[in-house]
Amino acid sequence: xxxxxxxxxxxxxxxxxxxxxxxxxxxxxxxxxxxxxxxxxxxxxxxxxxxxxxxxxxxxxxxxxxxxxxxxxxxxxxxxxxxxxxxxxxxxxxxxxxxxxxxxxxxxxxxxxxxxxxxxxxxxxxxxxxxxxxxxxxxxxxxxxxxxxxxxxxxxxxxxxxxxxxxxxxxxxxxxxxxxxxxxxxxxxxxxxxxxxxxxxxxxxxxxxxxxxxxxxxxxxxxxxxxxxxxxxxxxxxxxxxxxxxxxxxxxxxxxxxxxxxxxxxxxxxxxxxxxxxxxxxxxxxxxxxxxxxxxxxxxxxxxxxxxxxxxxxxxxxxxxxxxxxxxxxxxxxxxxxxxxxxxxxxxxxxxxxxxxxxxxxxxxxxxxxxxxxxxxxxxxxxxxxxxxxxxxxxxxxxxxxxxxxxxxxxxxxxxx
Amino acid sequence: xxxxxxxxxxxxxxxxxxxxxxxxxxxxxxxxxxxxxxxxxxxxxxxxxxxxxxxxxxxxxxxxxxxxxxxxxxxxxxxxxxxxxxxxxxxxxxxxxxxxxxxxxxxxxxxxxxxxxxxxxxxxxxxxxxxxxxxxxxxxxxxxxxxxxxxxxxxxxxxxxxxxxxxxxxxxxxxxxxxxxxxxxxxxxxxxxxxxxxxxxxxxxxxxxxxxxxxxxxxxxxxxxxxxxxxxxxxxxxxxxxxxxxxxxxxxxxxxxxxxxxxxxxxxxxxxxxxxxxxxxxxxxxxxxxxxxxxxxxxxxxxxxxxxxxxxxxxxxxxxxxxxxxxxxxxxxxxxxxxxxxxxxxxxxxxxxxx
Numbered sequence: 001x002x003x004x005x006x007x008x009x010x011x012x013x014x015x016x017x018x019x020x021x022x023x024x025x026x027x028x029x030x031x032x033x034x035x036x037x038x039x040x041x042x043x044x045x046x047x048x049x050x051x052x053x054x055x056x057x058x059x060x061x062x063x064x065x066x067x068x069x070x071x072x073x074x075x076x077x078x079x080x081x082x083x084x085x086x087x088x089x090x091x092x093x094x095x096x097x098x099x100x101x102x103x104x105x106x107x108x109x110x111x112x113x114x115x116x117x118x119x120x121x122x123x124x125x126x127x128x129x130x131x132x133x134x135x136x137x138x139x140x141x142x143x144x145x146x147x148x149x150x151x152x153x154x155x156x157x158x159x160x161x162x163x164x165x166x167x168x169x170x171x172x173x174x175x176x177x178x179x180x181x182x183x184x185x186x187x188x189x190x191x192x193x194x195x196x197x198x199x200x201x202x203x204x205x206x207x208x209x210x211x212x213x214x215x216x217x218x219x220x221x222x223x224x225x226x227x228x229x230x231x232x233x234x235x236x237x238x239x240x241x242x243x244x245x246x247x248x249x250x251x252x253x254x255x256x257x258x259x260x261x262x263x264x265x266x267x268x269x270x271x272x273x274x275x276x277x278x279x280x281x282x283x284x285x286x287x288x289x290x291x292x293x294x295x296x297x298x299x300x301x302x303x304x305x306x307x308x309x310x311x312x313x314x315x316x317x318x319x320x321x322x323x324x325x326x327x328x329x330x331x332x333x334x335x336x337x338x339x340x341x342x343x344x345x346x347x348x349x350x351x352x353x354x355x356x357x358x359x360x361x362x363x364x365x366x367x368x369x370x371x372x373x374x375x376x377x378x379x380x381x382x383x384x385x386x387x388x389x390x391x392x393x394x395x396x397x398x399x400x401x402x403x404x405x406x407x408x409x410x411x412x413x414x415x416x417x
Numbered sequence: 418x419x420x421x422x423x424x425x426x427x428x429x430x431x432x433x434x435x436x437x438x439x440x441x442x443x444x445x446x447x448x449x450x451x452x453x454x455x456x457x458x459x460x461x462x463x464x465x466x467x468x469x470x471x472x473x474x475x476x477x478x479x480x481x482x483x484x485x486x487x488x489x490x491x492x493x494x495x496x497x498x499x500x501x502x503x504x505x506x507x508x509x510x511x512x513x514x515x516x517x518x519x520x521x522x523x524x525x526x527x528x529x530x531x532x533x534x535x536x537x538x539x540x541x542x543x544x545x546x547x548x549x550x551x552x553x554x555x556x557x558x559x560x561x562x563x564x565x566x567x568x569x570x571x572x573x574x575x576x577x578x579x580x581x582x583x584x585x586x587x588x589x590x591x592x593x594x595x596x597x598x599x600x601x602x603x604x605x606x607x608x609x610x611x612x613x614x615x616x617x618x619x620x621x622x623x624x625x626x627x628x629x630x631x632x633x634x635x636x637x638x639x640x641x642x643x644x645x646x647x648x649x650x651x652x653x654x655x656x657x658x659x660x661x662x663x664x665x666x667x668x669x670x671x672x673x674x675x676x677x678x679x680x681x682x683x684x685x686x687x688x689x690x691x692x693x694x695x696x697x698x699x700x701x702x703x704x705x706x707x708x709x710x711x712x713x714x715x716x717x718x719x720x721x722x723x724x725x726x727x728x729x730x731x732x733x734x735x736x737x738x739x740x741x742x743x744x745x746x747x748x749x750x751x752x753x754x755x756x757x758x759x760x761x762x763x764x765x766x767x768x769x770x771x772x
Binding site (some may be wrong): 077182 | 462463464467468471564573574575576578581590665666667669670671672676704707708725731732733735
């Protein structure tokens with residue numbers, strides 16, 4: 001028995017080492033590596049399990065069309081369970097594998113890696129989360145939000161509410177319900193500024209982690225404060241609970257707008273389906289729905305391989321965000337390769353590549369970003385969609401609002417300390 | 418630490434008090450020192466050193482927690498919070514006063530010791546699960562305070578950037594430099610704990626763990642020693658927090674939430690309560706096992722599944738295997754990896770003669 005076990009283990013180990021050693025078959029041009037961090041098992045897994053397949057599918061699509069300027073792209077995924085030490089480990093692993101860009105996932109993780117990214121000169125992206133101050137490309141040269149930060153989302157939300165309430169916010173009451181952690185509190189300072197500017201009354205309602213107990217706050221918003229509009233900023237499982245709770249106290253969901261992480265199909269389904277959430281407004285930093293040319297190409301690619309398109313594609317919000325993040329990384333690499341045709345690009349080249357992204361829309365799935373060396377956010381554009389008749393319906397096109405106020409906060413945070 | 422032989426054949430007090438009573442133990446330790454100070458850092462890629470650095474940080478924290486839980490018998494689910502106290506103390510001192518890192522390190526440790534002793538006050542009245550809940554309250558209160566008091570947290574983002582530690586003209590920023598930086602403190606922590614347990618204080622801790630009423634009767638001031646245990650243990654935790662802050666370059670309270678406290682408890686339970694070597698084993702096990710499982714899955718997963726399925730499977734299977742292995746090791750040896758190691762060692766000491 002023991003001998004058998006020993007032989008079996010030796011064989012398995014040998015087979016494994018052969019498998020890992022094999023992929024060095026002949027390639028005309030070198031592979032370019034992207035480091036991808038995911039959360040498929042942690043508290044925000046409803047995002048990760050859909051977003052990461054989207055990322056990989058786009059990379060596979062690019063490779064099936066011959067890669068970028070002849071170079072194949074390799075996306076190395078490591079799951080960090082939304083914990084910081086595994087994120088540090090995976091960052092170092094990606095660096096060892098020669099990654100030129102890093103798709104970081106999670107606010108604590110981009111904070112923890114900020115110093116390393118800058119020291120190692122590798123650009124890291126934090127789309128739709130992370131420090132809003134990182135939009136300042138001078139202060140954080142290697143961090144790229146490349147999507148609306150929480151400050152821009154707050155400004156856009158107020159602008160949207162203003163239009164919904166007839167163009168004037170004077171004397172109106174707006175409630176802000178948020179997940180009580182640094183990422184959740186981040187937009188408050190912008191909202192407070194806008195409250196003073198527009199003359200509305202802002203009241204904030206904190207939902208303590210893990211964000212499943214908010215009955216009291218919702219009741220307070222609906223019946224004591226009697227808010228004219230609610231802005232929600234919740235993560236993970238909390239948005240589902242908020243929809244249910246607002247429904248329970250009879251508050252109309254068409255007076256609720258959610259930030260980007262409460263905006264997916266999974267959130268709506270978790271709350272009981274699209275019928276229940278009728279009227280719920282959501283903010284998006286990537287296009288919603290399956291009607292984009294790039295998604296058709298991905299389906300084509302699967303058909304050619306004789307496979308069904310993955311089921312994750314049905315959850316369009318988070319899937320499309322995965323495609324968007326991958327596309328922006330690829331675009332940055334494309335720009336870098338154009339500037340350096342020998343193909344030996346480094347993190348620094350990729351950084352410059354990100355800073356050249358402009359007018360890249362992927363058929364409407366990506367907002368018309370303009371990333372510059374000073375503005376790593378690219379304009380802070382969002383769309384508002386609404387749950388209507390069992391699906392998301394577009395309400396506004398790409399827009400950004402109160403950019404002067406957001407810019408002021410970015411500048412102030414740069415001079416602080 | 419590694420080798421012990423039976424028989425008391427000492428003729429002087431110095432020999433009796435030696436940390437390593439046998440020459441072979443001294444040899445083992447010197448070999449280990451050469452391996453960890455020269456061979457590993459000079460031959461391995463920086464990636465492996467960064468993993469080692471994460472292990473070193475965990476080792477110091479686990480040692481500290483073991484002083485409290487393993488040696489003194491007081492449960493704490495608040496160690497993550499004590500680490501954050503150290504981290505924020507150091508980060509604030511570094512940014513507001515510009516003080517050098519040794520000052521911040523000690524101040525962070527002392528502040529954590531103070532807060533830890535305060536959180537430990539209920540231990541005078543309650544034990545076991547009840548004390549666990551009291552320290553859990555401490556964890557939540559500290560988390561809330563750091564999260565909401567901007568004087569401590571430096572703004573709503575609750576994260577303070579800290580400059581890299583300097584050693585004279587050298588700025589310690591590469592993973593190799595960090596490895597050495599942390600290794601020094603690991604050695605200090607191990608030697609400190611080994612010696613602490615040989616002193617009057619350490620013996621008092623063990624007496625309290627084994628039977629607190631008996632300890633009181635033989636003249637141990639329970640009040641003082643229980644709080645001292647909390648303070649020393651939290652000092653280690655605070656130092657861990659400061660080192661972690663310098664390792665990452667930022668203090669952020671989300672790195673020290675309740676899950677971290679549980680992880681550290683898991684380390685010392687898997688490694689072995691009340692043993693220095695057990696803390697080290699536990700820290701290595703909990704930090705490295707997920708990484709090792711991932712490598713194994715990456716190598717073999719492709720044999721059975723398609724690439725996309727593998728990507729989805731790796732993290733989930735890793736969690737399952739992690740849990741399963743913890744249960745496996747605890748069933749094989751409920752007293753932890755340290756006991757397992759000792760069993761293996763005593764088997765081979767008389768090998769091939771079983772009796």
